[in-house]
Every structure is written in C-alpha cells, then in structure tokens.
Amino acid sequence: MPKRPSKSPTPLNESKRRQVETPEEIMEVVLHSTSDEEDLGHFSDDSDDPTLRIQEMSSGSDSSDSEEERGKSGKTGTIFDASRNPPVSSTVPVPSDLADILPEPSGSNPLPDPFLQPSLSVPNPSLIIWQDDKPTIPPIPFTGNPGLKVKPPGTDPIHYFLMLAAIELMELIVARTNAYAHRLISAATAPRARILQWRDITVADFKKFLGLIYLMGHVVLPSHYHYWRQIFPYNFPTFPSVMSRDRFLRILRCLHFAEPPPTNSQVEPVNKIRPLLNFFHDKMESVYYPQKELSIHEAAMHKYGLKLYMLSQPNGLVLKILVTGSKDQHVSKRHAAKVVRYLIDNMLKVGHSIYADNLYNSVPLAHELLKDNTYLTGTLAKKRKDNPPEVIESKLNPGELKEKFTDKGISVFKWRAKRDVIMVSSEFDGHMESIQVKGKDSQKPEAIINYNKFIGGVDRSDQLLAYCPFERKTLRWYAKVGIHIFHIIMNNSYQLFQKNTGSNMKLLDFRDRVIVELLGGPPQLPEPVIHPAVAVHLPSKVSHAEKKRCRRCYEKKKRKDVQIICPRCPGKPGLCMEPCFREFHNYP
Numbered sequence: 001m002p003k004r005p006s007k008s009p010t011p012l013n014e015s016k017r018r019q020v021e022t023p024e025e026i027m028e029v030v031l032h033s034t035s036d037e038e039d040l041g042h043f044s045d046d047s048d049d050p051t052l053r054i055q056e057m058s059s060g061s062d063s064s065d066s067e068e069e070r071g072k073s074g075k076t077g078t079i080f081d082a083s084r085n086p087p088v089s090s091t092v093p094v095p096s097d098l099a100d101i102l103p104e105p106s107g108s109n110p111l112p113d114p115f116l117q118p119s120l121s122v123p124n125p126s127l128i129i130w131q132d133d134k135p136t137i138p139p140i141p142f143t144g145n146p147g148l149k150v151k152p153p154g155t156d157p158i159h160y161f162l163m164l165a166a167i168e169l170m171e172l173i174v175a176r177t178n179a180y181a182h183r184l185i186s187a188a189t190a191p192r193a194r195i196l197q198w199r200d201i202t203v204a205d206f207k208k209f210l211g212l213i214y215l216m217g218h219v220v221l222p223s224h225y226h227y228w229r230q231i232f233p234y235n236f237p238t239f240p241s242v243m244s245r246d247r248f249l250r251i252l253r254c255l256h257f258a259e260p261p262p263t264n265s266q267v268e269p270v271n272k273i274r275p276l277l278n279f280f281h282d283k284m285e286s287v288y289y290p291q292k293e294l295s296i297h298e299a300a301m302h303k304y305g306l307k308l309y310m311l312s313q314p315n316g317l318v319l320k321i322l323v324t325g326s327k328d329q330h331v332s333k334r335h336a337a338k339v340v341r342y343l344i345d346n347m348l349k350v351g352h353s354i355y356a357d358n359l360y361n362s363v364p365l366a367h368e369l370l371k372d373n374t375y376l377t378g379t380l381a382k383k384r385k386d387n388p389p390e391v392i393e394s395k396l397n398p399g400e401l402k403e404k405f406t407d408k409g410i411s412v413f414k415w416r417a418k419r420d421v422i423m424v425s426s427e428f429d430g431h432m433e434s435i436q437v438k439g440k441d442s443q444k445p446e447a448i449i450n451y452n453k454f455i456g457g458v459d460r461s462d463q464l465l466a467y468c469p470f471e472r473k474t475l476r477w478y479a480k481v482g483i484h485i486f487h488i489i490m491n492n493s494y495q496l497f498q499k500n501t502g503s504n505m506k507l508l509d510f511r512d513r514v515i516v517e518l519l520g521g522p523p524q525l526p527e528p529v530i531h532p533a534v535a536v537h538l539p540s541k542v543s544h545a546e547k548k549r550c551r552r553c554y555e556k557k558k559r560k561d562v563q564i565i566c567p568r569c570p571g572k573p574g575l576c577m578e579p580c581f582r583e584f585h586n587y588p
Contacts, residue, residue, distance in 0.1 A: 128363065130388040130404040130412075134429055137409035140373045142292045142351035148500055150287045155501055157510045158517040160493040163287060165210075165486065169279050170203045173257060176275075177201060181254040198250055204520075208242050209251050211518030213483060214490065214511060215239075224249060242519050255479050270306070270323050272478040276485055277321060284319055285346060288496065293454040294319070296343055296356040306477065308484075311343040314453070316460030317495040318488050323481065336360040337368070348372035353427055355455045362386060366410045366426045375427035377451055380412065382422055388412055396420065401445065403430040415445050423447050490514065537568045537585055539577060548574030552584050 152159040178200045188195055201209075212227075219236065221227055226234050228245035239245075257276040261267045290313050299308035299321075309322040320343050340360050344352065349372050358379040363386040366376045382392050388404040396402060396416040403413035413430040414422050423430075428447035435442055435449060475483070494510045497503065516522070542548075542563050551573040553560040562574045564581065575581040 128386060128406060130390070130406065132404065134405045134411065135407060135409050140351045140375065144289055144292065144347075144350045144352070146289055146291045148288055148496065151500075156517075157493070157497055157505075157513045160497040160500075161490065161514045163496075164280075164283055164489045164493050166283065167203060169276075169283075170206050172275060172279070173255070174201055174203055174206050176256040176258060176260075177206075177251065177254050180256040180260050181250075183260050184254065194246065194250065195253070197246070198254070199247075201251060205243075205251070207518045208520065209248065210486065211515045212239060212242060212248060213486070214515050214518070217487070218508070218511070218515075224252075238519075252475075252479065255482065257478065257482055269478075273323065273481050273485070276482055277323065280485060280489070281320055284492070288317075288319075290317070290319055290347070290352075292351065293353050293355065294344070294347070295455050296340060296354060296360060297455070297459070298359070306481070308481075309339050309343065312460075313495075314456060314460070315495055316463070317492055321485070321488075337362065337365045340365060341368075344369075344374065348374055350374075353377065353450075353454070355451055357455070358422075361424050363406070363410060363412065363424060366424055367406070367408060370408055370410070370426045375425070377425040377427055377447055378423070378455070379451070380422045380424040387422075392422070399443070401430045401432075405429075411447070413445065413447075415448065417444075421448065423451070537566050539564050539575070539581055540567045541565075548572075550574050550576045550580055552576065552580035 150163070152163045181195065181198045181200070184195045185198060215238070216224075216227065219227070221234070225245065227236060227239040229235065230240075239248075256272075258272050258274060261271075293314060294311055295314065296309065296311055299310050307324050309324070310318050311320040312318045322339060322342055324339075336359055340354070340356065344354060348369075351373055353375040354369065354377070356376070356378040358381040361376065361378045361380050362384050369376045380387065391402050391404050391412055391414050394402040394414060396414060398416055398418070401413055401415045403411060405411055408426070410424065410426045411429040412422070412424050414420055415430065423445070425447040428445075428450060430445045430447065432443045433446050433449060435444055490511060491507075493514075494507055497510065498505070542565055544563065547561045547563050548565060550558075550560045550562050552575055560576065562576055564577050565572045565574050566581065566584070569584075573584070575584050581587075
C-alpha cells in the first residue's frame with residue numbers, strides 16, 4: 001500500500017502548550033501528523049482513524065463536575081493510544097482552538113451500553129505476525145450448564161408460555177397502555193373521537209387481546225375489520241364472542257411498552273420498546289442457560305430504519321435482541337464488533353463458540369474474544385485491513401486451500417469450491433474432512449462444516465415466525481416490533497417445551513392450546529330453549545300388519561304403504577319419514 005505524504009506539524013500557541021503540558025505533544029501528533037501507514041491504528045474496520053483517537057466523555061458520566069472544574073478550555077477528551085497494548089488513556093483539557101474538531105455531546109438519551117463504551121482493545125495490524133504452521137494452543141473447555149434454571153409449574157404449553165411472558169410483563173404493558181390512552185384522551189379535540197370511549201384494560205383483557213393477535217397469524221385476512229364481519233364467508237364467531245372490534249382496535253392504537261415521554265421532548269426511538277427488551281433479556285437469562293454453540297445474525301425484520309440483531313441457538317431459540325437505528329451516530333466505529341460484544345456480554349469466559357457471517361467477523365475481534373475464552377468462527381470479508389495478504393491475494397484452483405495462522409492460533413484461510421470462500425476461526429482450521437453430499441463423498445474444511453451446522457439459528461427463528469405471520473402496514477413501528485417480540489416469546493416457549501417434555505407436538509398445535517387458554521377457553525353457547533306449551537310430535541313405528549297409506553303421498557295422488565305413524569295427530573295418520581312427516585307438521 002503506498003504511503004501517505006507526511007505533513008509538517010503546525011505549532012500550537014505557547015500559552016496553550018503550557019496549559020496542556022505533556023499531553024499536548026500527543027494531541028499534536030493526533031491532530032497534525034499523518035506520517036506512515038504503519039502509524040495508523042485499527043480501531044475501525046471501515047474507516048482510517050489516526051493512531052490516537054479522541055473520544056468525548058459522556059455528558060452524563062460525571063454530573064457533579066462543574067464547568068469550572070472541567071477547565072476553561074471548553075471541552076474534555078479521553079486520549080486512547082492504539083499503538084500500545086492495552087491502550088493507555090489520560091484525560092486532559094482540550095484547547096479552545098481545537099474545540100471544533102471534537103464532536104458535540106450525544107445528548108441525554110443514550111443508546112444501548114455497547115455504543116457508549118470505549119473502543120475495543122485490538123492488536124495493531126503491524127504487530128500481527130502470520131505464520132504457516134498452527135501453534136499448539138490448549139483447547140478452551142466449555143464450563144456452562146445448559147438447560148432450564150427454573151421449572152414451570154406444570155407441563156402444559158400455557159405453563160411454558162407464561163414462564164416467559166410472565167404476568168409482571170403483562171401488568172407493565174397494561175399500565176403503560178392505560179397511561180398512553182389517557183394522554184390521547186386529554187389531547188382529543190373532536191367531541192365524538194373514538195378514543196373518548198376508552199375503558200381501562202386489565203390483565204385479563206390483554207390476554208384476550210394477545211390471544212386474538214396470535215389467532216390472526218393462523219387465520220390471515222386482508223384487514224382487521226374482516227375478522228368481525230358478519231356476512232359470508234367472513235362470519236367467524238370466535239372474534240366477536242371474545243372482544244368487540246372497536247375495543248380491539250382501541251387497544252391496538254394505545255398499545256405502549258414504555259412511559260410516554262414529556263410533550264415535545266426528543267428521545268431515542270428505541271426507548272419505546274426498551275422495557276420490553278430488558279424484560280425479555282432478564283427473563284431468558286434467569287430461566288435458561290444456552291448450549292455451547294451460538295450464532296449471531298441480523299433478523300429479517302428491519303423496517304422503519306431499525307435493525308434487529310439476534311443471538312440464538314441453532315434450533316432457533318432466541319436469547320438476546322439488539323435494536324439499533326440506521327441513523328445512530330454511535331454505530332460508525334467498529335459497530336459490528338460492538339454488536340457481538342453486547343449480545344454475548346454475559347456469556348464470556350465460559351467457552352462458547354460463536355458463529356457469525358462476514359458482517360461481524362474480523363481478526364481483531366477473534367483476538368478479543370479469545371482473551372475472554374470464547375471462540376469465533378465464520379466467513380470473512382476480503383477487504384478487512386487485518387487479513388493476511390498471502391491468503392487474500394492467492395489464486396486457487398477448485399479444491400485448493402491457502403491458510404495462515406497468528407501466534408494465538410487464529411486461522412484465516414481461503415478455500416475454493418465453486419467459488420472462493422474466506423474463513424476466520426479461533427477454534428478450527430482448514431483441516432479437510434469427509435462428508436456426504438447428495439449421496440457422494442466430498443471433502444470440506446472442518447471450519448466450514450461446523451459453520452454450516454450451527455449458523456442457522458436466526459434463520460430457523462425466522463422460519464418459525466413465517467408460519468404464522470402478523471404483518472400490518474397500519475401498525476406503528478414500536479407496536480409491530482413489540483408484537484414481533486411476543487411471537488419470538490411464543491417460539492421460545494415452544495422450543496423449551498419440546499426440549500424439556502420430550503413431546504413431538506407441532507408448533508401449530510402448541511400455539512392453538514396457548515391461544516385457547518389466553519382467550520379463556522371456548523365460549524359457553526346458550527342451551528336451546530324448548531317452550532313447554534308447544535307440543536312436539538315424534539314419529540312412531542308400527543308392525544307390518546298395521547301398515548297405513550302415507551297421507552301426504554295420498555294427497556299427491558300417490559300410493560305408498562308405510563309403518564311410520566304420528567301417534568299425537570287425530571287418526572294417527574301414516575307418513576313417510578322424510579319429507580312427508582316434516583311437511584305434514586310444517587316443521588322447518
């Protein structure tokens with residue numbers, strides 16, 4: 001790579017040099033030096049940052065400090081030296097003539113924790129030494145205890161569902177929904193606005209509402225209104241017998257998961273579903289510990305400028321969800337690595353094997369996770385700065401493989417089948433193994449075999465969600481994401497039910513039984529009322545010798561002998577069982 005031309009540093013004002021003292025020399029290198037490519041750090045996978053990065057301190061991190069204590073220079077920065085391992089930081093006042101270079105404070109509504117942490121400590125690319133032979137590294141044992149931590153009160157599907165969608169969560173949503181409804185009522189100006197007919201909901205009402213939401217995934221109709229239509233072929237008795245149409249639509253309109261923000265206040269959109277996400281994470285962490293192999297992938301639902309990242313097991317059990325906005329200012333620096341660290345933050349140092357695609361993987365990330373006794377395996381983008389050029393630039397024939405190792409045992413290899421595949425793994429290497437492909441023997445690298453086996457967790461979750469979809473364009477984004485999470489809760493409860501009961505019940509049957517319980521069971525139909533004043537004539541059969549002519553057929557000038565008579569009618573007339581007996585008595 002050609003070197004950038006160096007520029008002579010611009011001297012700073014002597015008075016400001018005395019104010020900053022020793023750290024000023026570092027600031028001068030940061031802001032004015034662009035010497036070699038070797039001096040450039042690697043804090044970001046997608047941008048050329050200087051060796052020394054300046055990161056603003058959070059405005060809310062030390063609210064007790066006054067402006068005078070922060071210095072007269074106007075801003076305070078934290079300096080990170082990427083050329084050292086680990087990074088060395090020092091806090092210094094920033095001169096006022098450098099204030100325009102530093103970013104403005106991010107505001108009072110922070111994003112999730114991973115985007116407010118300092119940059120990850122990664123090895124300098126100039127210090128990564130690639131070698132042909134794999135070093136001898138002892139394997140990391142898996143010390144986790146997979147399985148349920150808490151047993152549900154019973155073995156029915158509803159018990160597993162309520163273990164995740166607990167009553168506490170429903171009470172929270174009921175309180176937030178009622179509060180938001182009252183805000184809409186106070187803001188209503190039309191005298192006949194529909195929201196004025198609002199009645200506060202209870203947990204029982206929310207269960208019925210949630211049951212109807214799930215049922216709509218089974219019976220897909222063009223709009224919500226079709227479920228309550230009384231004309232053929234849309235006359236479904238279940239929906240109107242459980243809840244009126246207007247009541248359902250009002251709950252859907254006011255559905256809320258967080259406290260309504262103050263009027264005209266600017267908050268992060270993700271905060272509208274933050275309580276639901278936090279409850280989901282805490283509940284999954286408290287009731288279940290996952291298996292060794294986990295996968296990270298972007299979920300299929302990423303509308304309204306939001307992205308959903310999920311950590312899941314290969315069978316589709318979702319463990320953690322991260323929702324970010326595409327316009328967030330905090331996600332530009334090593335965003336993919338921060339996503340991985342956030343999702344597996346509470347599962348480090350246990351020996352997990354993480355599988356991810358080339359959106360997330362890099363050699364520095366593999367080094368970072370290896371320090372925390374966590375493996376990383378997956379495809380690798382060929383334009384990552386830290387990739388070994390001997391592997392990336394190699395030209396291979398079908399079946400050939402080119403591989404390099406770091407001193408920590410991290411493997412980066414390129415293997416060509418029908419096309420080139422670049423992999424990075426801290427657990428496996430390019431060792432070839434025999435497998436069966438369409439009944440034929442084939443050779444594949446061990447890392448690719450395991451990657452194909454364990455990467456499909458989120459895809460399996462999306463597949464289960466696609467069986468019973470509930471997508472409405474009229475829903476507000478937070479309501480759609482919230483309902484999406486409730487569908488994930490249903491699928492998670494099904495996975496736990498299958499694993500712990502050994503049942504082979506299908507997903508649709510599991511959902512049906514949960515829906516019946518949420519709706520309160522089948523409706524009690526009124527028994528038919530028989531008025532005692534109205535005498536009901538019943539047919540009676542006589543012997544062959546007592547046969548009579550059918551009186552109704554006789555009136556039609558037909559002769560037919562029958563053994564059926566009506567004992568209550570005068571003369572006990574003979575009648576054919578059908579249709580003469582019914583027509584003679586004018587029965588419907």
